Amino acid sequence: MMVSTRGRYALRVMIDLSKQDREAYIPLKDIAERQEISEKYLESIVKSLTKAGLLEGLRGKGGGYKLTRPADEYTVYEILVLTEGSLAPVSCLECSGKSCDRASECPTLPMWRELDKMIRDYFEGITLSQLANNYQPGNDYVI
Secondary structure, rough: OOOOOHHHHHHHHHHHHOOOOOOEEEEEEHHHHHHOOOOHHHHHHHHHHHOOOOOOOOOEOEEEEEOOHHHOOOHHHHHHHHHHHHOOOOOOHHOOOOOOOHHOOOOOOOHHHHHHHHHHHHHOOOOOHHHOOOOOOOOOOOO
C-alpha cells in the first residue's frame, strides 16, 4: 500500500482545519500557505472532501472551508479511503465487486485478508483530533 500525495495532503488539510475556529470558514489560500501546498492542487482535494460531506464550503467574501463535525469524529481511514479509493493490500480485496477465480484455493488469501483488517483497524483507531494533538503511535497501550 502506497498512500499518494492526494491522501497525505487531504490529511494535512483536515488537520489544519481542525486547529482553526470550528465556526469560521478558512480560506483555501490560507491553508495552502500554511501547508506549503499548491492552492490549485488543494482545490481538487477539498472538492472531493466537500462532496463527501467531510467539509463545508462557502464561496465569496468571508468564504472558505470548515469541518462538518468535531475532529474526534473523523478517522484517518475515512479520509484515506475517500482520497485513495482503496487501501486494500492486493487487488482481489478491493471493493470493485470482481471476485478472484482462485479465491477458494488461494493459500495466501487469509494472510491478505488479515493484513487488510489490520490496516483498517489501525487507521480507524486514529482520529483527526489525535493527529492534530501530535498523536504518537504506541502510546495508547494499557497494562
